[in-house]
Amino acid sequence: MLDLIIEPLSLSFMQRALMLGIFLGVLCAVVGSYMIVQRMGMLAHAISHSVMAGLPIAYVVGLALSFGALVSGVLSALVLYLIESRSRVKTDTAMALILTSFVAIGVTLVSVLPGANRIDLIHILFGNILGVTMTEVWWTLAVTVIGVILVRLFFKELLFYTFDPKGAQASGLPVRWYNAALIVAMTVTIVVCLPTVGALLVVALLVAPAATAYLLVKELHQMMWVGSIIGALSSVIGMYLSYYLDAPSGASIVLVSFCFFCLAFLFSPSDGLLSNFWTQRKRSRLVDQDPQFIDQESRLVDQEY
Amino acid sequence: MLEVQNLSVNYRGNRALQDVSFFIPLGQLVGIIGPNGAGKSTLVEAMLNLIPATQGTVRFKGRALKNQLLKTSYVSQRSLVDWDYPITVWNVVMMAQTVQAGLFRGFNRQARHLAGAALERVGMYELRDRPIGELSGGQQQRVFLARALAKEAEFLIFDEPFTAVDRKTEDIIFEIFQELRAEGKTLMVINHDLGDSLAIYDQLLLLNKRLIAQGPRHEVVTSDNLERAYGRGLARVFA
Known part of the structure; x- marks a missing residue:
């Protein structure tokens, strides 16, 4: 049994996947906890698809693909905010519109821009944790460390803002900045997760571990701790399943995290x-x-x- | 003195509030009444600069109120809060000291003492470790009252604090409002009810987009004024 766990770790791509899985588990649970209490799940879904519009542009201009994805994701959130605040169109309609339009821009530019057709759309859509590079692992570590430090520094302000936005604003907290910061943090997390699970499934990594923890604990910081453990476990178990069953890694990770959610849904002591x-x-x-x-x-x- | 002058608010091209002006002496307990959609919440939100006003000024003790938010405490309508949020009673009350504590700092002993004393005052100290979602509507309202108290504000605003609360909570809130007034604090309370509960207020503001009337209850709650605000007379409003 122990051999089944240790043997794959002699392979360098498995070592990288293991590290990445643990870092992502922590990052996604911390950011995902805010998404759940802020009800930003659908926004994350829209952003995760919208990042595709930036990829071909970044590729042609010679910038990092992740930078293009980040700019495109933030831009989609801004356009969404503009439509929501300046028209009678409701949030879900605006999200459906933005999500599909940005994907359409991405797909069109991949065929139209010279050289952009070399982008592997299947990889972008589904990812592959077993194919990540060491540079991606370091980037993920850096983003995770910075993310956790920022959340620690602004925890009490973000707690106030996410629980009672009007009350926080009336106390003089710069709530617009906190809202923008959460959207940027969510977009960065999505971009960092893309190589692992891809644009189609990335939201599951953000939502499932934090939602599982939400059913088990009573405070936000506990949600982050428990969610981190569940997230890391989901990534690692999913990675092994993918290795042994030759199954797609992104889908395996998502299914494991959904299993954890189902367990909590059925057996959580309180809910x-x-x-x-x-x-x-x-x-x-x-x-x-x-x-x-x-x-x-x-x-x-x-x-x- | 609290001075509101020519306060107007537009919401998507419609006038939500038009040229509202009034003065309130410090240390008074003031009720705001009016029909649904009269702009009661809009008025307090515009006063606190939570929504943009198209014109008007709001001054407290001679200075713009929006620059004195540390002296102000605001409890929004309970429907705006997510009661399933994973948070305990204690941490909700500690929020009162978030801005005072400052960025990158935890809460000091004084802040914790204020939160504890406020919870004692509303009879909720024993339940301080409970998740907020496990409490009754009245208990949740008392926790928010404790948060307002723990801020030690001079000017307190409550948006419909008596909605979905039990009799015991109503009595506690009335009692604390009167104590706060006795301490010299100024309170503005949006009150949905037009019944006997209005007796506790020093004066009332009757609103329907514009300020219809201001003064003691017997001067404000008249058939004429209610007709102007609600479009129907006293008997029918109470029917």
Whole structure:
């Protein structure tokens, strides 16, 4: 059994994938926690697809592809904000419009711009954690460290802003900057994740571990800790599954993280579907044995209120 | 003194608030009443510069209110808050000291003392480690009241604090409002209800896009004024 785990690690591409998986697990859980409490999941989905518009331009101009992706992602968020704030069009409509239009720009430019057709669209869409370079690993580490430090430094301000935006603004916090910073952080995270899971699946990496943690704990910082562990585990287990089953790595990671979510959904002590069912059954059995149980229980609730 | 002069707000081409002007002496408890969509929340949000005003000035003790937000405490409508947010009662109340503590710094002992005392005052100290989502509507409102108290503000604004609260919470909020007034603080409270609860206010502002009337309850809640604000008379408003 131990051999099954250790043997692949003698290969350098597996070592790189392992490191990257752990860094991404932490980064995605920290940024993803804010996305969940801010309900930015669909925005992340739109941005993750919109980054495709910047790739062919960056390629032709000779810039790093990730830079093109970042600019394009932030630009899509800005256009979205403009449409939302200056028209009667609702958020979901604006997102659908931006997502598809930016993908269309990307696909068109890949065929139209000279030389851009050398971009591997399949790799962009689905990624491959087993094919990452050492440079990508270092970049991911740098982004993760910077991200975690910034969140630590601004934790109390971001907590206030994400919980009660109006209250935070009324206290004089520069809430527009915090909102912009969260969108940029989300876009950077998406860009960093692209080589691993690709544009189609990247949002799962941001959402699933943090959402799993959301069902298990009661505070934002705990969500980040637990989410980081679940995220790192998902990446590493998915990577091994991909290696042994010869399955696509991005999809394997996403499926493992969804399995973790399902476990929490069913068995979370406070929110789990089955846990609640068992608690209810236990309670009705107690009532059957002792009809005064309900009176005692409601007395306790009354005292508390 | 709190002075609001010619405050107007446009929302997507429509007038949400038009030329509202009033003065309030310090240390008063003021109620804002008016029909749905009258601009009650818009008024307080524009006063605090949360939404842009097309014109007008708001001054507190002679200086622009928007530059004195540390002296101001604002509790928004409960519908604007995500009550499933993963946060405990204690951390909600500590938010009061976020700006005072400063960037890159934790909360000091004084800040923690203020939060603890505020929670004691609203009867919620025992539940300080509970997630906010596990509390009843009334308890949640008391936690927000504690947060407002922990800021030690001079001017406090509450947007519909009596919505979805139990009788015990209502009594606690009334009591604390009166204590705050006795301490010389100025309070503005948006009140949806036109019943007996209006008796606690020193004066009322009746609003419907414009300021319809201002003064003590018996001068403001008249058939004529209500007709102008609600488009129907006293009997029908209370019916």
